Amino acid sequence: MSDTQLLKVDNLSKSFGGVRALHHVSFDLKPGELLGVIGPNGSGKTTLVNLITRFVKPTSGTVWFKGKKISHLPPYKIVRLGVARTFQMVKPFYNLPAFKNMIISLYSPRMKQLAGGRYGDRDAVALDLLEEVGFERDAHVAYKLAGALPQGYLKRLELAKAIALEPDLFILDELFSGLSLAEVASIVPIIEKMRIAGKAIIMIEHRLKELFRIADRVIVMNYGEKIADGTSKDVMESEAVKSAYLGTEAD
Ligand SMILES: Nc1ncnc2c1ncn2[C@@H]1O[C@H](COP(=O)(O)OP(=O)(O)OP(=O)(O)O)[C@@H](O)[C@H]1O
Ligand SMILES: [Mg+2]
Known part of the structure; x- marks a missing residue:
């Protein structure tokens, strides 16, 4: 992986029995970048987080962080290298x-x-x-x-x-879900402060308006596959994305 990459996800796949939760997903992340991950329910977003943080073992594929292969390490060692996550379901x-x-x-x-x-x-x-x-x-x-x-x-x-x-990388799994508009608005400055401190952030979100405003790049998941990867504007204008997702969820 190159020096300009913080994280590299290479061909990551996960099947649960017959369910193909994630299928050959690849992307890179630069230091300080804010990457949004969107997609319909069940499209593999949390599975992607679980594989990067090794809460779940990949079926195949590799994850690299700061030039080190991490996809075989236990979660606490991944945290020790500088990756922290939040959980969609708080417990x-x-x-x-x-x-x-x-x-x-x-x-x-x-x-x-x-x-x-x-x-x-x-x-x-x-x-x-x-x-x-x-x-x-x-x-x-x-x-x-x-x-x-x-x-x-x-x-x-x-x-x-x-x-x-x-951490150098935060992975936030639906931090905004269940929150009022005012609550979301009060958390956005905290995220902006993290960015100013140079942190890279992956944000899984269903709150598209708020996400598109702050993301540098957005990837779109559908049925376990990455179907788009680009700026907020590119992704909003993509026909594949509109038919898979935006038409039903962004209202
Ligand atoms: N531990 C598991 N065992 C079996 N199937 C699983 C497991 N975890 C996830 N799945 C399945 O994998 C698919 C992807 O689920 P995942 O939770 O990653 O989706 P998601 O995009 O995060 O959805 P949501 O937007 O609802 O949070 C779904 O079909 C789900 O039922
Ligand atoms: Mg999820």
């Missing part, structure tokens, strides 16, 4: 306060590596990170049980857990 520890949910990231091998053994007060770090993603410190939202928080805060908690890992 926090509902019986713990929100800030205690941050221990997953703050006690991870990645954090051990970053902190070099000098952790400081991790509760304080958790509270700072949560404030960064919109947990109002004055209202003590971070101390509430995760189970008592609305979806908007749970999605922010997901994002804070990823930010804590200081």
Whole structure:
């Protein structure tokens, strides 16, 4: 892979029994690039994330990150190299306060590596990170049980857990789903801040208007295959995309 690539996905495929969830998908990502991934329900978007982060083993194909082959590594080693993801279905520890949910990231091998053994007060770090993603410190939202928080805060908690890992690549699987327009509008500046810090981002989204506005490039999935790859404008104007997706989902 060339020096200008951060991530290279090469011919990635996954079958679950007879279901062809992903079929020969390839693409590259440059450092600092924001790549959108769209496609109808069941088109393979989450499977793609699961294969890159190795939550699921590919049937065939290779993934490279920073010039290293990662498709045979366990997830924690991929995190350690600088890839962090959020989950489409959030599953926090509902019986713990929100800030205690941050221990997953703050006690991870990645954090051990970053902190070099000098952790400081991790509760304080958790509270700072949560404030960064919109947990109002004055209202003590971070101390509430995760189970008592609305979806908007749970999605922010997901994002804070990823930010804590200081990755070079964020993979955000439908971060905006289930959120109001106002909530989405309040999260976009956090994503823009991540970009200013030079982070590469892959955003799986059904919220096309918001995505097209911030993405450098968009790839379109349909029945496990990549059917388009281009700028937001190219993708919006593509006939293949309109018939596969936009006509039914973008209203
Ligand atoms: N663990 C699994 N076992 C069996 N089939 C699976 C598994 N994971 C995904 N699939 C199937 O693979 C296909 C792709 O699913 P995937 O979740 O990747 O789609 P998606 O594009 O993320 O959909 P959505 O927009 O609804 O989140 C679907 O047909 C799904 O049922
Ligand atoms: Mg999905």
